[in-house]
Amino acid sequence: MNTIDIITQPATTLSDADVLWNDILAEVEQQRTANPVISSFLDKMALQNGSMADAAALLLGSRMGGNGVSEWSVRKLCQQAYAENPELLAVMVKDLLAIVHRDPASYSLSAPFLFFKGFHALQVYRVARHYWLNGQQFSALALQSAASAAFGVDIHPAARIGAGVMIDHATGVVIxxxxxxxxxxxxxxxxxxxxxxxxxxxxxxxxxxxxxxxxxxxxxxxxxxxxxxxxxxxxxxxxxxxxxxxxxxxxxxxxxxxxxxxxxxxxxxxxxxxxxxxxxxx
The missing domain is CATH 2.160.10.10 (Hexapeptide repeat proteins)
Structure with a gap:
């Protein structure tokens, strides 16, 4: 694994997301063979995406669609935020690595990226905060509401949350x-x-x-x-x-x-x- 250790190297760059994504793809490819019933899910959410940003936008849209905001709208909001603010990806790397370092139930990079709702809820908050700070409060609140319904996690987009944060299990968290x-x-x-x-x-x-x-x-x-x-x-x-x-x-x-x-x-x-x-x- 070529991933960056946030404990010894706290400063990440956008290229770190590319390194991490390559590691995730390698893991998912192995799991695809071992888990043929969900191979189409793994293809769609990981293997068919060219970047972590594309996969995250697709995944969050899939998880949150139908909770008051359409899947397409969530995906579009995420894609636009990642394009406008690449720092969101650098922080995503730190959040994901925090889980790998601290959560004894995490055995890989790909599992928390694909399945851990605490990670998903935190990334939705970060996208929502991007819109909150750019004068699009209703877009931010729509994402907050959809995330609360989908994940049982309610984080106001005006709250300030640093990098390398882990929300474990996540159910019932209110910030x-x-x-x-x-x-x-x-x-x-x-x-x-x-x-x-x-x-x-x-x-x-x-x-x-x-x-x-x-x-x-x-x-x-x-x-x-x-x-x-x-x-x-x-x-x-x-x-x-x-x-x-x-x-x-x-x-x-x-x-x-x-x-x-x-x-x-x-x-x-x-x-x-x-x-x-x-x-x-x-």
Missing amino acids: GETAVIGDNVSILHNVTLGGSGNKQGDRHPKVGAGVLIGAGATLLDNIRIGDNAKIGAGAVVLRNVPPRHIATGVPARNRPMADDQDPPAMTGDQSFLDDFGVDYMI
């Missing part, structure tokens, strides 16, 4: 309008980054780089989650979490991480020690 998420963050299912009350303005959490947010966690209001922090499963976080701290419980309490711990988002380590020194998986 509000003024939320900010840094680079290399890992988010599990049923996570909410929400506001508090009905006030307008800056009202959603700001999540630093390298953060791991466990399943079912709820983060509310304009709070700050420091770099390389860990949010426990089911935690309700209402206050700031300092860098390299663990927040667990309802309401969440903070405790410092060990100095020698690697960034939680990179390791996927969801364990912590309670007050009695007992190790739990969260």
